[in-house]
Amino acid sequence: MSEGIGARVLRKEDKRFITGKGRYTDDIIEANQAYAAFVRSPHAHARIVSVDASAALAMEGVETVLMGPELVADGIGNIICGWGVTSKDGSPMNMGAWSALATEKVRYVGDAVAIVVADSKALAKSAAEAVVVEYEELPVVVGSVEALAEGAPQLHENAPGNLIFDWEIGDLAPTDAALASAAHVTEMDITNNRLAPNPMEPRSAIATFNEAEDHYTLYTTSQNPHVARLVLSAFYNVAPEHKLRVIAPDVGGGFGSKIYIYPEEIACLWAAMKCGRSVKWTSDRTEAFLTDAHGRDHVSTAKIGFDKDGKIVGLKVNTKANLGAYMSLFSSAVPTYLYATLLSGQYDIANIYCDVQAVYTNTVPVDAYRGAGRPEACYLIERLMETAAREMGVDPAALRAKNFVKSFPHQTPVIMAYDSGDFDANLKQAQEAADVAGFAARKAEAASRGKLRGLGYSNYIEACGIAPSAAVGSLGAGVGLWESAEVRVNPVGTIEILTGSHSHGQGHETTFAQIVAERFDLPTENIQIVHGDTDKVQFGMGTYGSRSGAVGMSAIVKAMDKVEAKVKKIAAHVLEAGEDDIVIEGGAVKVAGTDKQMLWHEVGLAAYTAHNIPEGMEPGLKESAFYDPTNFTFPAGCYICEVEVDPETGVTEVVQFVASDDFGTIINPMIVEGQVHGGIAQGIGQAMLENVVYDEMGQQLSASYMDYTMPRADDLPNYSVHHASTVCPGNPLGMKGCGEAGAIGSPPAVINAITDAIGNNNLAMPATPAAVWAALQDVQSKIAAE
């Protein structure tokens, strides 16, 4: 079957995008819509003394100006974090109140104070500027270490010392003992820089309230419209679930930042009800930098110990995680259960201990960004391994291979039970593709041109397919992380798949159709994927954490199992054969070994006419399923990066980037490779270009594309992408997930390559030319001093 599993099927969704017919939230216009703009705090920390909206309200065409106290009085609830994390001492996390519109205090630059609704976008913006807010400025803190220090400005009354939680995992005493007895210990301070996700489509929302029906509709840029509806209803009391329809139409990228329910959607829904008009808001890019949840921002110290043979004996980590001014939806899970549980990397480590302090600061809230916790873990362990190898004078690949987990299942000391993998195979495949054997010659050739060439590895593992509901429930998650699907075979035999996953670039309309084409031996053009609308799809947890294949497709498989069983019953009945003898192939349902058959669409028709179906069978041919995974999945791989540094300027070029991934079963290699490309680009971006920078007043200095360096085409190489896969035993298709691997695996490979080139392990991300040059000067001054 040319369009089934493993085929490079061209994307069904492309035509509308290449012809300009995509339908994104900002493209939608509701009758008589008004436009919203937000009055935002220019201060990182301040008390609101007074707000005067009279000048704005006097402008012609301004509908209303609404503020926090009224929002609270109307019963709109605070924004919450949906994952409870418990501190070492057993106390619950200290979550400060976050009102969609600030009431007494503002805590970061961009914090929303009021929503202004007007006839046009331009008018809403000028009216927002005309709202006069008097602030009493308060002292500001932006870094996690500073926020924990004695005497630091305090953000939330119920979080003394700005500490949200002080959490731990693993066993401290045995880890300390193992490190004390180690033959070699490598110790590093490791910072994971703060990033702005920057999907190219800015966030947008358009809310409509139908007074006669007491019903709300929200179009929004969401990766998970059902979760948005659930949270808006159950926690924010905007409307009950049956009175709220959330639609996420075409969405222009998410990378995590469109998982969360932000103040703006809440305020637009509320304002639509208050003023009886549809209210639309679209973020501009500056607003996106100021309000979209950021990613990463970890400051860690780490120690890894080895015995005399180079086997790891223990790993100890302390991490301070900056969560910004408020706790975003999954913010607590990112630096804990999505991070420290992966610190074992691809290695067999008996003793691991990690503690994490999560901290409030006067910065944009931090939450999951592509990889979410796993890039931080991977960066930490892979920099340690490379540095340790250099310190011990051994080959970094050999040191890794010696410590690889080689038999599965493998229980790590930090919760995760790896189910499958062949780390040697990925390492070998990457080494061959990167021609590691020829590196010395390339390095010598580069040296002859005055360039420094370096090579770096990263052997990553991550946990995807989130997640078994009971397991995450026991760890504090407020939701289950299953997925749902519905398979509708129409009377004419065409098929609609309704899925709770959401595609915002991942190509589900193609890959989901492929698994159906494979199962029922039909062309993909007869299969339509429906997603992103809470009125159409029964429920869904959405797309993030590389879960749409392993969890979302598994739900479709489960529903297809039920459809197949019914199809076989109907055919057996009509064709007067045994169910076990029925096979589905070539667009027909046949009695094996005979010429008796029904065409596929005849079975559909039979099910709906119901003139001749087995007694007691319900008419119709539509089944639904909920799939709850039994374990995480564990994509893994080996990335090798090769760079050339100009020692005169520090300018660094990535001259080769090789990936060997184990994603389990691959449905469409073309799409999977695209995911890897995009992930690597974001990882190289983190390693060399991107950085959110605040000054000490809490002003974001990097809040535009003039100041935040997005990776562009000429910053990046072509990528050499390969697969060496083992099948995942945990789900019916054997899939592991591929959406985040590139962003997780690549940063340490890049930094390990640059530090190899310059001979200095002490280099932080982003490795800009200035940073690389400074690190080179350090080496030279050391040499001079010796």
Added chain:
Amino acid sequence: MKIAMTVNGKSVSRDVPDNTLLVEYIRDHLRLTGTHVGCDTSQCGACVVHVDGRAMKSCTMLAASASGAQVTTVEGLATSKDELHPMQVAFKENHGLQCGFCTPGMIMTATDMVARYQGQGKELTEEAIRHELEGNICRCTGYHNIVKSIVDGASKMTTA
């Protein structure tokens, strides 16, 4: 003020505020929403259209300055409903798009780039393509397949 121009071969005229940007004229007044807005500093290229045959960032230009001009947006690139422009075909065949948000701007930039190079008889190398894409940001594809698409689109445009 009344602003008239030719967009995708059709004469159009709209009464709009003086300070209306070309991208607002196209998106909000003509309702051609294939042209996107991805930034506010003229950096991302999501808004690229052709004005009198040259690629322009429509977020950086007043509608008034395109008065009387021939404007082509991504919606006007294909010659007919069934016949896509070779560059559009190339983007599809080479998986040059994921979320699709940057795509219209990429395609409009690419067709302009190819026409310029071919017009001057210059070779459009991969390196030149990467350099020419300076003003277009894509967050999804890592550019690998966009570059591939433009190489392929260029050869398709020669043979077309």
